[in-house]
Amino acid sequence: MSIDQTQFLSRIARETPGSQISAVADYGRARSSVIPLWVGEADLPTPRFICDAATRSLAAGETFYTGTRGIPELRQALATYHARLYGGAFSSERFFVTGSGMQSIQVALTLIAGEGDEVIVPTPAWPNFAAAVGVRGARPHVVPLRFGNAGWVLDFDDLAAAINPNTRAIYFNSPCNPTGWTASRDELQHVLDLARRYGLWIVADEVYTRFVYDGTARSPSFHDVAEPGDRILYTNTFSKNWAMTGWRVGWIEADPSLGPSIENLLQYSTSGVAVFMQRGAVAALEQGEGFVEHLIARVKRNRDFVADAFAKSPRIRFSSPTGAFYMYFAIDGEPDTSRLPFRLMDEIGIGLAPGGAFGHAGDGFLRLCFARSADSVDEAVGRLTRWVAETA
């Protein structure tokens, strides 16, 4: 007997959208010859020294419940890492271990937004954020960036105009997935000033801060402009820097006064993260700098290669990303990029994400992740530019 039980679900469950990227990934995973550039993941497995730390912990029997905020060693390692990266002193009490960057966002949103609230989301943006706003019964208020000769541009008047009495927070993702847009320190100061003036929270998603291509160690950060009283929730993950996408470990950085509230929401979500996973995360922070440098060099080489190839293809419109590891581009004459990824998988065996998955501002665009081996990126880009030339 087959009955569709979805009719009996809550309104929020019925209205939560599927991931368009997952739909592409599911289609592509069944086709082993497709070069998978749809998802934000390097093709390197997690470095051995990180896996070994987890394995040692498992072998030592660290398989029991632990404190919800994270083991002290990891909270301290996060504080030390932040002090090194941003300068100044960080208390370990600012850090909370989560079961993924996604969970960091889920908990951050539960902290600050509920039924009837709005959260401002500059787009194109990683779609899971807006969907998670919806799961809280709140509404994402989209502020589209505009694409032109100067690349993607955020109009700060648009941002200010989006603020209304229901606004609780601004989501700010820099460097940006998918556009590669990276805010300057002045732009971050501007966002912070707005948040202060209107009493808003900032959800600072600086997951890609290490992936910048100007020779610096990191992108400008809210850490550069914030004062202790500012209402900023930093949501982050071990996934990108240390090739730990599959692990599902992340962190929240927040004012220590929020500790009990964050602990409670973690308690009623997943009640903590496995100790042996956390041991791996400690190893990543303490011994992972060489790997991060290796990964960034690899990604930079690919970025330059893709940008050069695309520059020679007059039908491709793009702006070379200053951060993150995606090329976000449009092909003249191919406005429907919701169907195009499936066609490109079938016709030339390359897997891209549909640009509209990141908001309507990205309709007509495609996202290509270049955090993979040079061989696979070069091959995919070759196939793509030939296809673009031939279908002109």
Add this chain to the structure above:
Amino acid sequence: MSIDQTQFLSRIARETPGSQISAVADYGRARSSVIPLWVGEADLPTPRFICDAATRSLAAGETFYTGTRGIPELRQALATYHARLYGGAFSSERFFVTGSGMQSIQVALTLIAGEGDEVIVPTPAWPNFAAAVGVRGARPHVVPLRFGNAGWVLDFDDLAAAINPNTRAIYFNSPCNPTGWTASRDELQHVLDLARRYGLWIVADEVYTRFVYDGTARSPSFHDVAEPGDRILYTNTFSKNWAMTGWRVGWIEADPSLGPSIENLLQYSTSGVAVFMQRGAVAALEQGEGFVEHLIARVKRNRDFVADAFAKSPRIRFSSPTGAFYMYFAIDGEPDTSRLPFRLMDEIGIGLAPGGAFGHAGDGFLRLCFARSADSVDEAVGRLTRWVAETA
């Protein structure tokens, strides 16, 4: 500069209660000599063959993103395990891997309850369920069981009387944490009939189904009475049967028509569970039966020992549990069991959970977990019964 930022949080975040069990655990963890019986966890590390499966997967580089519903091997292993335990055929499409039993509950509640809804919760009950109802903006509607000479009794008239137009679901935890109360097949049928008549969901928490003491392989289950169209969400975990509390891996069993909705909510919570953790869970299901039997025999011996000891102590009121692995008891003359756990840690070095943490129906009770080594249970019970005799 120290500013309390909690004043700027959402109503739900401000109202989410802390875990009273965590408060006891935090106090006790700092006192290494305390025998910790406050939490629902065996003192056995995860069996070697489970850890080895995870280790092999890590070493093989299974550290990438995976499908949100769980790897096919684990979904199939869950189907096979259920077929063995309950009889009949189970489709793997009914199973969804989660990042803990807690997350199973969180996702189940998001599926079915929102702002203004009510969920019926017979108490005493594991407090995290009611708290998770609150995080969804819904209200737990408590139905207290009564304690008397026949042990804990659920009055089905009370249960029916709790149903009103806002009711969306009944939470049903049998065998029950903390009381050990275990519903009969007839009682489950009665609950199911109520749910059918009023169009309610059932959240079936049968986490302790293997921990019964009448020689059977499992407690009566909604699987024994349900028909395919019934709206039942089973929330479960690997924690208890296979000593995997620290892993944070669980599952939801539900009608396959809910697959896309469950996948979406998992996607926007934690986006899946590490493949190497799932390999460990497969090993637990496929090779873990011997361990489960060993664990149950160990727990049964302890249950009998504690019951015998308590029976000789006239001030202790209790009913020997028919399921789960807790002794839930009161001490005549000690009505304030919110403070008593701290006193017992200080005075005799044993750690118990306060009964009121499980709802007001449990005020005046204490919970003792006997899923630990015979030595530590015997020692703790000896200290406790002496203390009870001496403070008379």
